[in-house]
Amino acid sequence: MKNDFFTYQAQTTPHPLAMEISHADGSYIYDTNQKAYLDFVAGVSACSLGHKHPRVVNAIKVQLDQYLHVMVYGEYIQKSAVELTKLLAAHLPNPLEKTYLTNSGTEAIEGAMKLAKRYTGRSELIAAKHAYHGNTQGAMSVMGFEERKSAFRPLLPDVRFIEFNKEADLEKITTKTAGVILETIQGGAGFIEPKNNYLANVKKRCEEVGALLILDEIQPGFGRTGTLFGFQNYNVVPDIVVMGKGMGGGMPVGAFTASAELMDSLHDHPKLGHITTFGGHPVIAAACLATLEEITESDLMAQTLEKEKLFRELLQHKYIEEIRGKGLMLSLIVKNSDIANQIILESQEEGLILFWLLFEPKAVRITPPLTISEEEIRKGCDIIMKVLRKMED
Template sequence: MKKDFFTYQAQTTPHPLALEISHAEGSYIYTTDDKSYLDFIAGVSACSLGHRHPKVIDAIKEQLDRYLHVMVYGEFIQETPVQLAKLLAANLPYPLEKTYLTNSGTEAIEGALKLAKRVTGRSELIAAKNAYHGNTMGSMSVMGFEERKQAFRPLLPDVSSISFNNYDDINRITERTAGVILETIQGGAGFIVPHHEYLKKVKQRCEAVGALLILDEIQPGFGRTGKLFGFEHYGIIPDILVMGKGMGGGLPIGAFTASNEHMSTLQDRPKLGHITTFGGNPVIAAAALATLKEITESDLMSATLEKEKLFRSLLKHPLIKEIRGIGLMLAILTPTAEIANQVILKCKDEGLLLFWLLFKPAAIRVTPPLTISNEEIEIGCKQILRVMDLIYSETESL
């Protein structure tokens, strides 16, 4: 199968990890050579409830017995997407009341950018340096990393950038600005959290000039920071909320949510202002609905903050400069990219899965399922420290 993987399936990097997967359960992934791997990646923050959570599997099976795809988005009334949108509204502050379901986070970003332009009648978009919002053309246009963009230009025009957490740059938001798009917590840049008043100041400026604030919660969303969405830590409400990854229970989904007034602008002039064939798919919506219910009805979110404390108490080492992030969205900063690479690859060989961050090569991603146990955290952290001890001793002997 490995030969076929490299022969027939397009690759995104020159050197993929290329584990040949047999099955997955809970916090573990198993390969066809009978090895088990403790998963500290969770599909890059996507498997909020771990692998094959029984409530998600039951919801999928129940929907499979009823019907699969029946119509393009927004024409037929289907129970699971309606209930998902309703439950989201019940758990979000007013006026975030109407949700458009998509196939992925990047597609939701595309819809959010269109909505900001449609509502305001303006063209300028402002994004943050070192931002990542996806890899389709609109999302790439608001990516803050030129090395990843230059091969695909020209992209969307009239896009400006500001520095995240820079208060002076906020004044660059003007009456020309349709939307300001920010990650609530910058993911690819190294899990950088906003300064205490930063998002409030951005929101106030947007209100003053009539621009819309779009918050990208594709990574922090669905409980990963100890609240359902990261913005709840900072006392603001975005005009447009974007989500994805962790909302699907392991299935592909995204969504953007705004007020009823804003969302209504996509219905007419032109009709089909945003359209998708498979967005809101009933099987995927069933998985997302089960995921949302489990996260909001259990103690997973409060437990996430306790698990963060456990990680921080255990992960102390000369090769760990800093641990960034909130909850189970954590990044271990090492002295160099080479050290980060060694830790990730040696831990993989020892049965622990870690991963990189897009724009911070010296950082190590730690984003396990929210359902991970304290015992599993301790096992994984011991493995990280053992590997770091080995690397440190080799470095000291040079």
């Protein structure tokens, strides 16, 4: 299997971890040698309810027995998609009420950027330095990291960059700007939170010049920061909110939500302003609906803040300079990249899955399922501390 993996499946890095998976359940992933790995990554924030959550699996099975794909997105009424978008609207602040379902977070970013341009009639987009919004050419155009995109130029024109949390840069948002796209919490840059009412000040500036604020909630969304969406912690309501990853319970999905006035601008002049064949797929929508119901009907969101406290209490070591993030979107910032690499690789040997962040080499990702137990947190943190103590010797 490993030979076939390297021979036939395209790789994204020169040295994949290449763990051969047998099955996964709850907070654990098992390899083909039946070794159990406690999962502190959750598919890079995607498996909000852990692996093979019964409510999600049952919703998928029920939908499988009814119908799979029947028509290109937006033409037929399909119950799971309608119920999902209705429930999203019930849990989002006004005027965020209409949702476009897509195949991935990256496609949702593309749709949101098109919507901003279509509605305002402007072409300029403003993004943040060290931002990550996906890897298609449009999403890559608003990536604030030249090293990762220089090989693929030319990209979209009329993109400008500001520094996250730098108030003085807000003057760069002008009447030429269609939209400002920001991660609510910067992910790849190291889980950097907005400070000093920053996001509200960006929204105010956007309102002054007629630009739209797009917030990327693909990582913090769906309960990971103690609220359904991260922006609900920061005194701001975006014009367009983009989601993905954690909304699918482990299934591939994305979406963007805006007011009816904004969203309706995509369905005419021209017609088919954004189109996707498989967006809103009934099986995926059923999984998303089950995930959203479980998160909003339980106390999982409140638990994330208590679990964050436990992580911060247990992970104290001279090599850990700080713990960034909120809820169960956390990153250890250690003294150097060698220490980060050693923690991640040696923890895997000990049966704990950790991972890197894109642009911050000193960071160790901790984004476990929201369903992780206190006992499992203690077990995983014990492994991290064991690796750190071994590094001291």
